[in-house]
Amino acid sequence: MTNNSSGSRFGFLIPVIYIVFLLLPIYxxxxxxxxxxxxILGQLTLWPTNPTLRNYTVIFTDxxxxxxxxxxxxxxxxxxxxxxxxxxxxxxxxxxxxxxxDKHLFFWLLTNRMAPPAVFALPFFQLYSAFGLIDTHIxxxxxxxxxxxxxxxxxxxxxxxxxxxxxxxxxxxxxxxFPRFFVKIFMPLIASGIGVAAFFxxxxxxxxxxxxxxxxxxxxxxxxxxxxxxxxxxxxxWGVLAAAGVLTIIPGALVIYFVRNYIAKGFxxxxx
Amino acid sequence: MEKTWNNKAWFLVLPVLLLVAFxxxxxxxxxxxxSVQDTxxxxxxxxxxTDWFVEILxxxxxxxxxxxNLIFSGVILAIEVPLGILIALNMPKHGIGVPxxxxxxxxxxxxxxxxxxxxxxxFGRVDIGLLGYFLNSLGISYNxxxxxxxAWATVxxxxxxxxxxxxxxxxxxxxxxxxxxxxxxxxxxxxxRWSVFRYxxxxxxxxxxxxxxxxxxxxxxxxxxxxxVVTGGGPGNSxxxxxxxxVKMAIGQFDLGPAAAMSIIYFLIILLLSWVFYTVMxxxxxxxx
Numbered sequence: 001m002t003n004n005s006s007g008s009r010f011g012f013l014i015p016v017i018y019i020v021f022l023l024l025p026i027y028x029x030x031x032x033x034x035x036x037x038x039x040i041l042g043q044l045t046l047w048p049t050n051p052t053l054r055n056y057t058v059i060f061t062d063x064x065x066x067x068x069x070x071x072x073x074x075x076x077x078x079x080x081x082x083x084x085x086x087x088x089x090x091x092x093x094x095x096x097x098x099x100x101x102d103k104h105l106f107f108w109l110l111t112n113r114m115a116p117p118a119v120f121a122l123p124f125f126q127l128y129s130a131f132g133l134i135d136t137h138i139x140x141x142x143x144x145x146x147x148x149x150x151x152x153x154x155x156x157x158x159x160x161x162x163x164x165x166x167x168x169x170x171x172x173x174x175x176x177x178f179p180r181f182f183v184k185i186f187m188p189l190i191a192s193g194i195g196v197a198a199f200f201x202x203x204x205x206x207x208x209x210x211x212x213x214x215x216x217x218x219x220x221x222x223x224x225x226x227x228x229x230x231x232x233x234x235x236x237x238w239g240v241l242a243a244a245g246v247l248t249i250i251p252g253a254l255v256i257y258f259v260r261n262y263i264a265k266g267f268x269x270x271x272x
Numbered sequence: 273m274e275k276t277w278n279n280k281a282w283f284l285v286l287p288v289l290l291l292v293a294f295x296x297x298x299x300x301x302x303x304x305x306x307s308v309q310d311t312x313x314x315x316x317x318x319x320x321x322t323d324w325f326v327e328i329l330x331x332x333x334x335x336x337x338x339x340x341n342l343i344f345s346g347v348i349l350a351i352e353v354p355l356g357i358l359i360a361l362n363m364p365k366h367g368i369g370v371p372x373x374x375x376x377x378x379x380x381x382x383x384x385x386x387x388x389x390x391x392x393x394x395f396g397r398v399d400i401g402l403l404g405y406f407l408n409s410l411g412i413s414y415n416x417x418x419x420x421x422x423a424w425a426t427v428x429x430x431x432x433x434x435x436x437x438x439x440x441x442x443x444x445x446x447x448x449x450x451x452x453x454x455x456x457x458x459x460x461x462x463x464x465r466w467s468v469f470r471y472x473x474x475x476x477x478x479x480x481x482x483x484x485x486x487x488x489x490x491x492x493x494x495x496x497x498x499x500x501v502v503t504g505g506g507p508g509n510s511x512x513x514x515x516x517x518x519v520k521m522a523i524g525q526f527d528l529g530p531a532a533a534m535s536i537i538y539f540l541i542i543l544l545l546s547w548v549f550y551t552v553m554x555x556x557x558x559x560x561x
Contacts, residue, residue, distance in 0.1 A: 011362040018359050019376050022433065025395045026379065028402050032394065044405050086287040093284035098275045105285065112296045114542045116494040118515045119535040122522065123299030146295040149288055158479045196445055207384045209497055224384035245387045252382020256375050
């Protein structure tokens with residue numbers, strides 16, 4: 001059963017063209033990151049004529065730069081773990097039970113996903129100052145839960161609703177307790193859903209800048225904020241900017257590489 | 273699916289509730305507080321009632337930004353959703369092509385938003401950018417910092433570049449969950465390509481499409497970082513969307529009262545539109561069953 005759903009013989013060209021379109025601007029960034037500033041600003045060249053690693057050396061030798069990466073990764077991982085852990089039971093409740101105010105609660109959760117971060121920047125700062133959490137990783141991780149938890153609940157609920165309820169009932173009849181059933185039987189069934197949810201939590205936390213920048217000053221400053229600051233301080237160091245940009249792409253690329261099988265495998269609907 | 277009525281399910285939801293309430297309810301109360309008060313500094317506040325709401329709702333600046341944002345979101349959805357479905361349908365289902373496609377397509381999603389802005393700012397520049405240089409050598413006097421139409425085109429192409437993959441990935445996750453037996457049955461029945469799409473793939477993708485449309489709508493309606501980095505809201509005000517206007521007002525001018533009132537109006541508009549989307553799509557879902 002290959003090609004059971006591709007339209008025509010040339011169907012494969014559509015993703016190929018799309019990927020080329022995606023890669024062109026990224027290629028340009030990578031290209032720039034290996035050039036010297038004089039070459040960037042001088043003649044337009046399709047590849048670096050004098051390839052240099054100077055831009056990357058600047059980043060890896062300056063703690064102000066590489067700490068930005070470490071900070072970002074710490075709070076993003078914290079946020080992903082927290083979001084998925086609290087979202088799992090909640091999504092199960094929404095997919096299996098009706099309870100007082102469930103629909104309102106579900107919609108209320110979604111409204112938080114819709115709240116513009118610009119609205120929350122100032123109140124967040126005041127709230128986290130009051131708890132003395134400014135410039136800590138956990139503050140950013142919790143603040144990002146505002147939009148990641150609702151999203152994780154929503155995605156997981158979608159995947160869980162695809163698992164027939166008879167599985168739960170059979171497990172209970174077989175004498176499984178709820179936690180054991182959930183971890184041993186249910187979670188493997190929705191593994192792809194967990195992968196997708198974790199991926200999206202990671203993604204939205206990794207790319208968000210406004211809140212992360214508001215809540216941090218030095219110790220937990222994310223890399224994206226470091227970039228904006230350095231650019232304004234040293235005029236326009238295009239080469240270092242491009243190199244820092246290239247490095248922000250790498251952690252994301254690694255994560256998507258690890259979850260690709262979960263997304264691709266799909267959930268074992270009807271096969272159990 | 274039949275759901276059982278069980279109020280104990282609240283215990284499963286409780287952690288989420290507490291966590292989100294901490295990050296959402298308290299800040300929102302602060303915003304509401306600002307929106308009905310005036311201040312002359314020194315933490316002294318005066319009751320201002322609905323003055324700020326009236327001021328915002330009667331200002332042409334707000335309505336212009338709102339229309340711009342609505343048009344932008346409409347264009348984005350009209351391009352990204354069909355394009356995303358088309359690409360997802362044509363993606364390979366087996367072999368080495370799958371991980372290659374997934375990893376490459378997800379790349380733009382994982383780039384921090386201001387870096388996306390930087391990439392396109394550089395890419396579109398006439399002097400050092402490939403796109404700007406190329407268009408100009410074709411004889412098109414492309415310049416996104418001067419021409420509003422070009423600025424719009426740049427921001428829209430950037431958003432398509434940035435976010436279509438989200439629609440693709442979600443649709444693809446929906447598609448691979450369809451058991452092969454469905455396609456086999458369709459083949460035995462002699463179903464056409466279109467009816468396979470219409471009666472098997474589209475219904476199966478409905479849930480993920482709902483997620484995709486809602487996410488794209490909300491995010492395009494709150495877009496801030498990318499156009500801010502690329503165009504700074506200009507030339508003139510031509511790409512000043514609601515968030516850019518809001519931040520200008522709150523941080524640039526420190527008009528906390530009007531800014532808070534605008535935040536609330538902004539939030540309510542998004543809420544209303546998303547509720548309409550949600551209801552329409554879940555209702556058509558219910559009709560299908």
